[in-house]
Amino acid sequence: MTASNTDTDCDVCIVGSGAGGAPVAWRLAKAGQSVIVLEKGPWLTDQHFRKDELACCRRAVYTPEKRLEPHVVEDRDADGAWVAKSTAESGWDFWNGNLVGGSSNLMSGFFHRLKPVDFRQLDELGPIAGANRANWPISYDDLEPYYDQVEPLVGISGALAKHPNIEPRSSADFPYPPTLEHPVSAWIDEACERLGYHALRVPRAILSRGALGRRACEYSGYCGSFGCSSGAKGGARAAWLTPALATGRCAIRPRAQVLRLLSDARGRVTTAEYADAEGKVRQITAKRFVVACQAVETSRLLLNSPGPKFPQGLANNSGQVGRNLLFSAGGSGSGDLEYAALGAERAAALKTMGPFVNRALDDWYLIEDKGFAGAGNERRHKGGIVEFLLAHPNPTGLANRAKWRDGELVWGLPLKRRLEQWFRTDRTLRFEVFCDWLPTDDCFVSLDPKVKDRWGQPVARIRIGHHPHDLQVGRYLADKAERVLKELGAARVRSSISGAPPPNLMAGGCRFGTDPKTSVLDADCRAHEVENLFVTDGSFMPTGGSVPYTWTIYANALRVAEGMLG
Amino acid sequence: MIRRAPPTESLAPVAATRAELHAWHNALLDRRAFLARCAGVTVAGLFAPMLAEATIAEADQPAKTLSENERMMLIDAVQQHLFPSESEAPGAREINALPFLRFVLKDAKTDPDEPAFILNGAGWLEDLSQQRTSQSFLALDSAARESLLRETAASEAGENWLSTLLLYLMEALLTDPAYGGNPDGIGWRWLEHIPGYPRPDAATIYPRLP
Numbered sequence: 001m002t003a004s005n006t007d008t009d010c011d012v013c014i015v016g017s018g019a020g021g022a023p024v025a026w027r028l029a030k031a032g033q034s035v036i037v038l039e040k041g042p043w044l045t046d047q048h049f050r051k052d053e054l055a056c057c058r059r060a061v062y063t064p065e066k067r068l069e070p071h072v073v074e075d076r077d078a079d080g081a082w083v084a085k086s087t088a089e090s091g092w093d094f095w096n097g098n099l100v101g102g103s104s105n106l107m108s109g110f111f112h113r114l115k116p117v118d119f120r121q122l123d124e125l126g127p128i129a130g131a132n133r134a135n136w137p138i139s140y141d142d143l144e145p146y147y148d149q150v151e152p153l154v155g156i157s158g159a160l161a162k163h164p165n166i167e168p169r170s171s172a173d174f175p176y177p178p179t180l181e182h183p184v185s186a187w188i189d190e191a192c193e194r195l196g197y198h199a200l201r202v203p204r205a206i207l208s209r210g211a212l213g214r215r216a217c218e219y220s221g222y223c224g225s226f227g228c229s230s231g232a233k234g235g236a237r238a239a240w241l242t243p244a245l246a247t248g249r250c251a252i253r254p255r256a257q258v259l260r261l262l263s264d265a266r267g268r269v270t271t272a273e274y275a276d277a278e279g280k281v282r283q284i285t286a287k288r289f290v291v292a293c294q295a296v297e298t299s300r301l302l303l304n305s306p307g308p309k310f311p312q313g314l315a316n317n318s319g320q321v322g323r324n325l326l327f328s329a330g331g332s333g334s335g336d337l338e339y340a341a342l343g344a345e346r347a348a349a350l351k352t353m354g355p356f357v358n359r360a361l362d363d364w365y366l367i368e369d370k371g372f373a374g375a376g377n378e379r380r381h382k383g384g385i386v387e388f389l390l391a392h393p394n395p396t397g398l399a400n401r402a403k404w405r406d407g408e409l410v411w412g413l414p415l416k417r418r419l420e421q422w423f424r425t426d427r428t429l430r431f432e433v434f435c436d437w438l439p440t441d442d443c444f445v446s447l448d449p450k451v452k453d454r455w456g457q458p459v460a461r462i463r464i465g466h467h468p469h470d471l472q473v474g475r476y477l478a479d480k481a482e483r484v485l486k487e488l489g490a491a492r493v494r495s496s497i498s499g500a501p502p503p504n505l506m507a508g509g510c511r512f513g514t515d516p517k518t519s520v521l522d523a524d525c526r527a528h529e530v531e532n533l534f535v536t537d538g539s540f541m542p543t544g545g546s547v548p549y550t551w552t553i554y555a556n557a558l559r560v561a562e563g564m565l566g
Numbered sequence: 567m568i569r570r571a572p573p574t575e576s577l578a579p580v581a582a583t584r585a586e587l588h589a590w591h592n593a594l595l596d597r598r599a600f601l602a603r604c605a606g607v608t609v610a611g612l613f614a615p616m617l618a619e620a621t622i623a624e625a626d627q628p629a630k631t632l633s634e635n636e637r638m639m640l641i642d643a644v645q646q647h648l649f650p651s652e653s654e655a656p657g658a659r660e661i662n663a664l665p666f667l668r669f670v671l672k673d674a675k676t677d678p679d680e681p682a683f684i685l686n687g688a689g690w691l692e693d694l695s696q697q698r699t700s701q702s703f704l705a706l707d708s709a710a711r712e713s714l715l716r717e718t719a720a721s722e723a724g725e726n727w728l729s730t731l732l733l734y735l736m737e738a739l740l741t742d743p744a745y746g747g748n749p750d751g752i753g754w755r756w757l758e759h760i761p762g763y764p765r766p767d768a769a770t771i772y773p774r775l776p
Contacts, residue, residue, distance in 0.1 A: 042776050043776070047770070048770060048775055050742075051761060051764065052742055052766040053740075053742070054741050054745060054772060061675070061775065067677075067678075218763070220764075221760070222762035395740040395754070395757065396739075399739060399757075403732045403733075403736070411649070411715075411732060412648065416650075416652070419757060420655075423757035
């Protein structure tokens, strides 16, 4: 790659190759700019992604070893006091796919847009005590054209049907027909209809037919947490980086751990300093820098990058970097559909492997129920969605849980009979609840004063406090979802709503806004205080909405890139 | 989307309450801390908290020196007890549990403290067997082995050790044959599990990834 400016190595240096960084790389390279992407993880290709439970889910293969690269998590103990523990000791893991393309390689590809209300929660729904609710500085209408652009570029499969909560769209339908659907999807439709609910067909960032130089989905039945071997999944590597590389103006440097960003006396970023695979410290200079390392690590990098104008960390004279960290609130539940109760034909149908469920409920994206006693405005509350899915087919995790019964270990023939029961007699239908994690002063990223990583850098210290209102919303939605499972005749219907964060669903930490005192970025996701620094992962979100973030991150990254082109 | 469930040695169900998650995290913390404590600890401190006072002094001696091969023979016997063979269902021997465990013990992705814990546990069990029965665990019949393992499970360390062996038994049963367990998918066939594709092979198992 040849840089277009002899003063710098490239026009734009992007830190992080996932959902936030890759669309920017594609858009700018396509427009003729020279781009270098620094990614801390390895560069794996489709051929490396096998249906390997050990690799995906049971060993630190796509994530760093926690003893070498820990985080420190602050959680409340039973008395309510904050207690900090290193993940090297606790077993928590806040890493989410350190490889080219980032964690989007491993997503399930449930693709939902935000709804207009998500952009003006404070105005529409009012404040909640103890929460830092805020409006976005842009509207849904500002982002909609980019949501629309993402659909054909990434390859979103779906079918639009009349639905009461559908958000405004500029295209009549999705560019690819829906992925194949499991027989249970029709059962869910019927159950919802009987209950007066509106089952929503979920768009997937998975190609239902070959296109864009990628193969169609092969319906292996393993998707979430696994990399895609056909290229059908629209993760950042397949959807954005491959065409970015094809321009000849984009280069990716894997195994490049960015240690800090250097800034000059004017407050401009000049250099990204990184450690390569051999541990040698190297530098990249660029005219502009884009940070997209996922919420926790983006904040950590800025905090680890003080400069002449930024004694508290890059772009952090407001003290806002790391604040208002978000996760997806909610929880999950399940019920067991027993083969014996279904009859032979339906039991055989239920055993079908491969096709997707693709069903969700968004009837309560806004809760207007007098019976709901949440915090804040008494009439209307932000709700969320319920996503249905079959229990993941990973067998080892399930089997390992079978060894415990009432807190006691089970082994020998009792364990074997239990395994037969668990694996052969039913299939578990699950649901996941996605609702807003209210931003609060008790959820943020800082630098740990003692713990350092393998490169000697202070690690991120993550406080994970949640707002009690989140649990009320989650419980409300879980109760609705349980009704669907019961209507389906499922046995052992249960659910749990928790204030524990799902670390793979994170955002916030560098919220965008119009006031530099309360936000890190402006409406263009440029740092208020640093004219050549942009943040394009989910860090920019002041509120997270109630759906998985990836489509919104893609769309916003395209919007920011468009703005960078002027 | 898969809301990430607690990893690996979870004691909690997939959907857990906050209190359960607290307990789970504390358990994990305890496990790491206790793995570190285990080095140099004797059988009295680990497997036999309820030993009679008179036997404490005798028990609180360093574990007998066993070769790694002898420890693996003991582990083999424990695995076969924990997961016995049946005519209609594979046991530890049929699923290649011991070769799979050998892979785990040498794997760079295994917690560095875990191989020592697994191997030391065999020595502690043998000591306990000698103290209880004056015989090697290998010489005991099934009922005596069961009794000794139940006693082992009553202590924190013993329960952890058995839980760890069961974890790797389940992996040997159901993970891809490319890793040495589950030969020809024998565990998958038994439990009517359909694996995904493409499957890993010798060139694509995780130690070989770039």
